[in-house]
Amino acid sequence: MAFTLTPALADDFVGRKEITSELVNQLSSRNKIGYSLSGVRRIGKTSILKEVERRLTENRKVPVAYVSVWRVSPNTIDEFVRVANRAALNAFRNRLPAKFKFEELLVTGKAALTRFLNSLKLSAKVTDDLEVSISYVRREASDVDDALTGCFSLIEHLGEMTRTNSVLIVDEFPSLVDLTYGAKNQKIGDSMIKLIRTLYEGFKRTKLVISGSYRQTMRNLVAKQSAPFYKQLLLREIEPFSESEYKEFLQHYLPGLKFTRDAVREQLYRISSGIPYNLQLLGSEIQLQGLNDLSSEKLSGVVDGVLRKEGELSFKEFVDDLTPSEVKVLRALARSSDIKPSGIAAQQFMDKDTVGYSLSLLVNKGIIVRRGRGAYVFPDNLFGEWLKSSDDL
Ligand SMILES: Nc1ncnc2c1ncn2[C@@H]1O[C@H](COP(=O)(O)OP(=O)(O)OP(=O)(O)O)[C@@H](O)[C@H]1O
Ligand SMILES: [Mg+2]
Numbered sequence: 001m002a003f004t005l006t007p008a009l010a011d012d013f014v015g016r017k018e019i020t021s022e023l024v025n026q027l028s029s030r031n032k033i034g035y036s037l038s039g040v041r042r043i044g045k046t047s048i049l050k051e052v053e054r055r056l057t058e059n060r061k062v063p064v065a066y067v068s069v070w071r072v073s074p075n076t077i078d079e080f081v082r083v084a085n086r087a088a089l090n091a092f093r094n095r096l097p098a099k100f101k102f103e104e105l106l107v108t109g110k111a112a113l114t115r116f117l118n119s120l121k122l123s124a125k126v127t128d129d130l131e132v133s134i135s136y137v138r139r140e141a142s143d144v145d146d147a148l149t150g151c152f153s154l155i156e157h158l159g160e161m162t163r164t165n166s167v168l169i170v171d172e173f174p175s176l177v178d179l180t181y182g183a184k185n186q187k188i189g190d191s192m193i194k195l196i197r198t199l200y201e202g203f204k205r206t207k208l209v210i211s212g213s214y215r216q217t218m219r220n221l222v223a224k225q226s227a228p229f230y231k232q233l234l235l236r237e238i239e240p241f242s243e244s245e246y247k248e249f250l251q252h253y254l255p256g257l258k259f260t261r262d263a264v265r266e267q268l269y270r271i272s273s274g275i276p277y278n279l280q281l282l283g284s285e286i287q288l289q290g291l292n293d294l295s296s297e298k299l300s301g302v303v304d305g306v307l308r309k310e311g312e313l314s315f316k317e318f319v320d321d322l323t324p325s326e327v328k329v330l331r332a333l334a335r336s337s338d339i340k341p342s343g344i345a346a347q348q349f350m351d352k353d354t355v356g357y358s359l360s361l362l363v364n365k366g367i368i369v370r371r372g373r374g375a376y377v378f379p380d381n382l383f384g385e386w387l388k389s390s391d392d393l
C-alpha cells in the first residue's frame with residue numbers, strides 16, 4: 001500500500017466516519033450551519049477537509065472552493081485574492097454561462113477587461129467582484145478592504161447568480177491575519193477576521209468551513225460569546241485515531257503485518273499517539289524494512305529508523321519558533337515524563353516563574369497537555385522520543 005505524507009484521499013482515507021458524514025450531510029443540506037475544525041498539527045484536518053470536498057462535489061454536486069492559507073505563497077493579500085478567486089471560479093466552472101479561466105482575466109488589458117467580462121454574461125455583482133479583485137491583483141487599485149470584500153463576496157454572488165448553495169473552506173484560517181500587503185509588508189490583522197464575519201452574516205448561499213491548529217485560537221474565534229463566529233460555526237475538535245481507526249489503518253496500509261504479541265500492537269499505537277502522520281511515517285518504515293511480523297525489538301528498530309531519517313525533517317519545525325526557555329522545559333519533560341516544574345527548574349538552572357510561564361505557553365501552543373497539577377504529557381509521543389534522541393537543540 002502506498003504511504004503518503006500529503007493529505008490522504010478516497011481509498012487511502014481511513015476512519016473519521018462520524019465527522020465526515022456530519023460535514024457532508026450538513027453542508028449539502030439547506031441548514032445554514034458552518035464548521036470550524038480544530039486539531040493539533042498533523043492530526044488529519046486537511047485530509048478531512050479535502051475528503052469532504054471530494055464527496056460534496058462528486059456525490060452531492062455541491063460547488064466547493066478550498067483555500068489553504070499556508071499554501072498562499074508569497075503570503076500576501078494579493079496572492080490570497082488570486083488563489084481564492086481561482087478556487088471560487090473553479091468551483092462554479094460547470095455552471096457559468098461561458099467557459100473561461102481566471103488567468104485569462106488577469107492577462108486581459110485594462111481597457112479590454114470590461115468588454116471581456118461583459119461578453120461572459122455574468123451577473124453585475126460577479127462582474128463587479130472580479131473587476132475589483134483583478135485590479136487589486138494587478139496593482140491598479142490599492143484599497144485592500146475593497147479587494148478582500150470583492151474576493152470573499154465572489155463565491156456568494158456566484159451562488160446567487162446560478163441559484164446554487166456552495167461551501168467555502170479556508171484551511172489554516174487563523175494565519176489570514178499574517179498576510180501582508182503593500183510595499184512595507186503591512187498586516188491588516190484582526191480586521192480581516194471581522195470583515196469576513198460581517199460578510200458571512202449576510203451570506204445566504206455560502207457556508208463557511210475553517211480549520212486551525214491552535215485550540216485556544218479556534219475557541220477564541222468561535223466559542224466565546226464575544227467571538228467573531230459565535231453561533232455561526234460549530235466547533236469540532238479532531239482527535240487522534242481511536243483504537244478501531246488505528247486497526248483500520250493497519251488493515252488498509254499493512255494488511256499482511258503480524259504482531260508477535262498483542263502488546264506490540266498496542267505499543268505501536270502508543271508511540272504513534274494515534275496521529276495519522278506518525279502512522280504514515282512508522283508504517284512506511286515497517287514496509288521499507290520488509291517486516292512481516294513485528295516484535296518489540298523490531299518496533300524499536302523501526303522507531304529508531306524513523307527518528308534517524310525523518311526526525312529532523314518532521315519535528316524540527318515544532319521547536320524552531322520556540323524560545324530557548326521553552327526548549328529547555330521540553331527537553332526536561334522528554335527525558336522524564338513525571339518531572340515536576342520545580343524539578344525542571346533545578347535540572348535546567350531556570351527560575352520557577354520562567355518554567356511556569358514556558359509551560360503555559362507550550363500548553364497554549366498544543367505542544368504539551370496539562371494532566372492535573374504540575375503534571376504534563378506530550379500529546380505526540382513520537383515527537384517526545386525525537387526530543388530525547390536529539391541532543392543538539
Ligand atoms: N484519515 C486518514 N487516513 C489515512 N491517513 C491520514 C488520514 N488523515 C491524515 N492522514 C495522514 O496524516 C498526515 C497528516 O495529514 P493532514 O495533512 O491531513 O493533517 P493536518 O492536520 O492538516 O496537518 P498540518 O498540521 O500539517 O496541516 C498525512 O500524511 C496524511 O496522509
Ligand atoms: Mg493541514
